[in-house]
Amino acid sequence: MNRVLFGHLWRSQRTKLVIASIAMAAWNVFLPVIYQSFGQQMKALIDSGIIPKQFTNFGGGDVFSLPGSIALGYVHPIAIILVSIFAIGFATSAVAGERQRGTLEVVLARPLSRRSLYLTELAATLVLIGIVLVAASVGTLVGCALAGVLGELAVERLPLLWINGMLLWGTIGAIALATSVSFDRLTPALGITLAIVIVSYFLEILGSLWPDAKGLQPYSLFHYLMSRDVLGGTIDPFAFGILAVVGAMAIVVALVVFPRRDLAAPS
Amino acid sequence: MDAVSTTALTKRYPHHELPPERLARRLRGEPRNDVLALEDLSIAVREGEIFGFLGPNGAGKSTTIRLLLGFLHPSSGGGQVMGLDIVRDSVAIRARVGYLPGGIALYDTLSGERLLDYLGELTGRPSVRRAELLDRLELSTRTLQRPVRDYSRGMRQKIGIIQALQHDPELAILDEPTEGLDPLMQRAFYAILDDLKAAGRTIFFSSHVLSEVERVCDRVAIVRRGRLVALQDVASLLEHRKRNVELRAAPGEAIHLDGVAGVSGVKQAADGRITCQLEGDVGPFLAAIAGHRISDLTIEPAHLEEAFLELYQDAEPGDPAAGVSAAGASPAGVTSR
Numbered sequence: 001m002n003r004v005l006f007g008h009l010w011r012s013q014r015t016k017l018v019i020a021s022i023a024m025a026a027w028n029v030f031l032p033v034i035y036q037s038f039g040q041q042m043k044a045l046i047d048s049g050i051i052p053k054q055f056t057n058f059g060g061g062d063v064f065s066l067p068g069s070i071a072l073g074y075v076h077p078i079a080i081i082l083v084s085i086f087a088i089g090f091a092t093s094a095v096a097g098e099r100q101r102g103t104l105e106v107v108l109a110r111p112l113s114r115r116s117l118y119l120t121e122l123a124a125t126l127v128l129i130g131i132v133l134v135a136a137s138v139g140t141l142v143g144c145a146l147a148g149v150l151g152e153l154a155v156e157r158l159p160l161l162w163i164n165g166m167l168l169w170g171t172i173g174a175i176a177l178a179t180s181v182s183f184d185r186l187t188p189a190l191g192i193t194l195a196i197v198i199v200s201y202f203l204e205i206l207g208s209l210w211p212d213a214k215g216l217q218p219y220s221l222f223h224y225l226m227s228r229d230v231l232g233g234t235i236d237p238f239a240f241g242i243l244a245v246v247g248a249m250a251i252v253v254a255l256v257v258f259p260r261r262d263l264a265a266p267s
Numbered sequence: 268m269d270a271v272s273t274t275a276l277t278k279r280y281p282h283h284e285l286p287p288e289r290l291a292r293r294l295r296g297e298p299r300n301d302v303l304a305l306e307d308l309s310i311a312v313r314e315g316e317i318f319g320f321l322g323p324n325g326a327g328k329s330t331t332i333r334l335l336l337g338f339l340h341p342s343s344g345g346g347q348v349m350g351l352d353i354v355r356d357s358v359a360i361r362a363r364v365g366y367l368p369g370g371i372a373l374y375d376t377l378s379g380e381r382l383l384d385y386l387g388e389l390t391g392r393p394s395v396r397r398a399e400l401l402d403r404l405e406l407s408t409r410t411l412q413r414p415v416r417d418y419s420r421g422m423r424q425k426i427g428i429i430q431a432l433q434h435d436p437e438l439a440i441l442d443e444p445t446e447g448l449d450p451l452m453q454r455a456f457y458a459i460l461d462d463l464k465a466a467g468r469t470i471f472f473s474s475h476v477l478s479e480v481e482r483v484c485d486r487v488a489i490v491r492r493g494r495l496v497a498l499q500d501v502a503s504l505l506e507h508r509k510r511n512v513e514l515r516a517a518p519g520e521a522i523h524l525d526g527v528a529g530v531s532g533v534k535q536a537a538d539g540r541i542t543c544q545l546e547g548d549v550g551p552f553l554a555a556i557a558g559h560r561i562s563d564l565t566i567e568p569a570h571l572e573e574a575f576l577e578l579y580q581d582a583e584p585g586d587p588a589a590g591v592s593a594a595g596a597s598p599a600g601v602t603s604r
Contacts, residue, residue, distance in 0.1 A: 004388040012376070101372050105368045109361060109364075109366040111359070111362035113357075260340070262338070
């Protein structure tokens with residue numbers, strides 16, 4: 001890892017990081033408040049049968065329990081977009097974007113190995129994702145305190161939820177970086193990463209809403225984000241392991257592919 | 268020890284083809300149709316010299332530079348920079364080299380100063396020449412505070428030159444370094460090169476501006492379609508080139524230049540104006556005109572451009588080997604050292 005490059009990446013992302021973290025915290029403040037304000041009324045609505053029962057389990061989250069509302073916060077498109085700023089946007093442009101702009105050439109003309117460059121970009125991606133997820137945890141705590149439901153929250157399990165989130169988004173970040181080091185242009189790297197994430201998300205949501213599609217969920221990375229279970233005290237090491245293995249595979253692929261690639265002159 | 272040496276350095280790129288095309292080719296049993304970007308390049312750049320690397324677009328100049336810096340992997344052959352292997356020791360090589368890419372791209376959001384600081388820190392060596400280079404290329408402190416996106420093309424090129432040379436590298440690889448510089452700045456840049464040479468630094472200078480290569484370089488290599496066409500001292504390359512001569516004899520003077528050694532293409536106009544080409548030693552020519560009354564005499568110096576064009580016209584288009592054999596057959600052609 002290269003300290004100077006890391007510092008440069010940090011400085012280039014810090015404004016975006018502050019905005020994304022504040023937005024993530026605000027979003028997670030919102031959900032315990034919704035649970036406390038409308039959860040019981042909405043539960044009555046669901047129990048009446050007007051709304052299908054499956055909507056109580058959107059991607060493993062709901063607003064009828066505190067763990068369910070927090071889980072919904074993690075799997076909701078708003079949270080996904082906020083983390084994706086770094087897990088997909090930053091990671092895919094880390095190499096392919098710099099190649100396309102021509103600036104990678106200037107950096108790699110320095111005594112910096114491609115592995116070192118990749119590992120620094122990976123570290124930066126993980127740190128940026130980690131901070132956004134810390135903001136989510138802080139938002140959850142503040143939201144619970146504001147809603148007066150802090151007593152219902154198993155605060156000691158928030159670090160485990162953070163680790164689970166890091167494994168999911170770190171894996172997505174590693175996949176994004178693996179595509180980034182494999183292409184000379186941003187569009188294919190971004191397209192492939194987005195396709196993986198969207199299909200994965202679609203499989204998880206489809207399986208959670210439609211019982212017949214439940215068998216597709218294990219093929220989704222989002223299936224292994226078990227926020228409600230983690231907050232409820234149930235930890236599935238297999239889920240953590242799957243994410244860790246997929247992430248490690250993406251890292252190995254990038255470490256093998258990137259140093260062996262020819263970096264022709266930017267067109 | 269040579270600053271740069273390559274031995275039969277070759278780079279092939281796989282030809283891009285769609286999977287059905289690839290399958291059809293394999294079924295027909297045809298070999299891969301690779302693109303040959305560089306073939307059997309063997310050059311040696313001496314320490315402390317300014318070495319010009321010439322060729323038109325697509326000749327293999329950038330491919331060679333990228334192979335030397337480890338951006339590309341050789342298909343065969345090899346090379347050394349400062350005694351270090353270009354494949355195994357590429358990081359160590361880049362610690363001792365300053366590189367200016369052709370058409371350099373910079374981080375637009377950074378200020379010029381921050382950019383130079385960042386690239387200097389990445390190099391890991393103090394930027395001992397920066398102040399001097401800023402002064403000579405007339406980049407003020409105020410200009411450096413502005414973001415790079417506000418810079419003109421010439422200013423970007425100056426920043427590119429400074430980032431390549433600020434840490435006083437032992438070898439500077441400069442790809443089209445005067446692109447975008449005005450004539451005054453070009454002159455300042457040539458003076459910088461002279462000083463670097465005087466300090467024992469080696470410059471690998473890629474360009475297609477022949478006049479500047481002729482002006483600053485000690486030796487030149489000319490590449491054509493990925494193959495070396497000539498490698499010579501600039502002086503000896505020019506020595507064998509024909510100079511254009513124009514003289515005007517006084518009325519009634521008859522000057523006969525036909526048959527004079529080194530003189531060819533003699534044309535005599537009715538107004539007493541004589542034009543011809545002169546090659547090699549000027550002695551026989553001067554002896555032939557001595558004693559005659561001459562009102563005007565111009566001998567144009569030979570230019571690298573003519574040598575370059577001559578080497579390129581030697582070969583039939585589409586036949587890469589023809590250029591090499593034509594030059595290689597001549598004693599003035601390919602010389603490895």
